[in-house]
Amino acid sequence: MLEPSEGSRRPELKRVINTVQLWSIAVGLVISGEYFGWNYGWQTSGTIGFLFSTLLVTAMYVTFIFSYTELTASIPHAGGAFAYARRALGVTGAYIAGFATLVDFLLAPPAIAYALGSYAHFLNNAIPVVPAAMSMYFIFIGINIFGIKESARFSLVVTILSVLELVVFLGVITPYFKTGNFVAHNPEHVSVSGIFAGIPFAIWFFVAIEGVAMVAEEVKNPQATIPKGYISSIITLVVLALGVMILSAGVGDWRKLMSLDHPIPEVLAMALGENSQLSKIFASLGLFGLIASFHCNTISYSRQIYALAREGYLPKFLSALNQRYQTPHWALIAGGLVGFLAIFSGTTDKIIIMSGLGAVVMYAMSMLSLLVLRVKEPALDRPFKAPLYPWFPIIALVLSLVCMVAIMYYNQLLSVIFFASLFVSWAFFIVTQKKGK
Incomplete structure (x- = not known):
């Protein structure tokens, strides 16, 4: 089994994030899912089936979140599910969890970026979607x-603005x-097949909230801060998702x-x-929600690449x-290159499905890790x-x-x-590791 390389030479991330900032990152990771993507589920399920x-x-x-919080607070590691699976299940389990997490977080940002381009184009037809x-x-x-620290402050501002906008939106349309x-x-x-076909788009309401685990090494007092951040964020998101x-x-x-972005x-x-200026204003403000998610997902994918x-x-x-800012710059750039390739596909719905598949595989591996660790390490400190x-x-x-099987059945080529x-x-990993020995 590969073990983390401990010691003074190991690079360290800064612990600067407080509870409110962690809430903003958790909600910010997800909140774009309230702005777009979920509506594709109506194509497969109708409104009742999709409900x-x-x-x-x-x-x-x-x-999941109430269970995952135990892992994140007990093992505050930037690898998130990868770190938990390695400790519980060994190298193979860690690789599966890490790969699934990478797919989840590398493919969510290009879908969000494409939606940002679509919103900008809606506001001004002269703005092309892909370059934006x-x-x-x-x-x-x-x-x-x-x-x-600067990223967390920015996340707090845009997340609060995007949450307030959705609250106003719900008040206006009620x-x-x-x-x-x-x-x-x-x-x-209502058919079971219709309900199952809508699952990937329902996942988009919440997918990426688990990314909080990837900033665990940058949280002040993680044992207390992480549970408060996770639980307050899932309550916020459930209310907004169902309302919207x-x-x-x-x-x-x-x-x-x-079929709109x-x-x-x-x-x-x-x-x-149709001529209401308020809809144009909301489209402008709606950019805050997409920006919040894009920004927070950028934090998460870079920390996952860094940890792996x-x-x-x-x-x-x-x-x-x-050296100056203590941020994983090459991980940020590498994830950006993957995002560029995905954006050029121009298929937001398929990117969402692939991201959702990565997410549910990671969720299953995490819950399995939790159950194994309760037996394997009963004395582990669990705040x-x-x-x-x-x-x-x-x-x-x-x-x-169940969600994984549903996604695979209705999206066989992507699976x-x-x-x-x-x-x-x-x-490839196994071959290169053997050569390195």
Whole structure:
């Protein structure tokens, strides 16, 4: 088994993040999912079927976060699920968890960047989508290189603005909600297949909240701060997700929204009229939510690359820290290059599905790690323990597997690409490790 290289030469990240900033990073990681992406689920499930998809996924995330918090508080490591799986399951388990996490966090930012480009194009047709999306990487890689303390402050501001905007949005559209609109144009019967097909897009409401684990080495007093940050953020996100999805579907003909990358301003246009200036204003402010998620996901993917490289799972140069700002600059740049390639595909829905598949594989590995560690290391210091153990982690594990099977069944080509990439990269890793000995 590969062990972390301890000692004075090991690069160190700065511990500067407090509870409020951690909440902002957790919510910021996810909040773009309330602005776009989920509406693709209506294509496969209708509004009623997708409501069931969302409730199932919400149950998975609530039980998962309350369980995952135990791991993050007990083992505050920038590798997140990778570190927990290595400790519980060994090298192979660690590689699977690390690969899945990389897919999750490397593919979420290009989808968000593409949505940012779409929102900008909605505001001004002269702004091309792809160049605008790519410019986001240049801007936010630069911001993140300047230090985690500055990044956390920026995250706090944009996350608060994006949450307030969604609260105002819900207040504006609530009087226009009609149950008849919500139930109209749905299949006569809600089907299990429809519910399962909507799962990847319901996951988009919450995916990436687990990225908080990747800044665990930069949190002040992680044993106390991490539980407070995680629990407050999941409560915030559940309320916003259910409110946005349900109320948006009841304002007008939801079929007009199900293939857009900017549904929020379109909902306002339905409610207030096509010429309403408020919808344009909200599209402008909506950029804050997308910016918050893009920024926070940039933090997370860079820390995951950094942690994997530090432990020998990726090229060592990716674990280098900037001498002045103590940030993983090569990890930031490498993730940006992957994002550029994904943006050029122009397929937001497929990127979302692939990111979701990586997420549920990582969730399953994490819950398995938690169950194993409770037996393997009963004396491990656990400042926070999963409530109703073992039921919460078991429920999260089972629902993760259900979601994984659903995504694989309805997206077979993408699933083949995912698992083939996992196998090939794992084989390459094993060969290179043997040569290095």
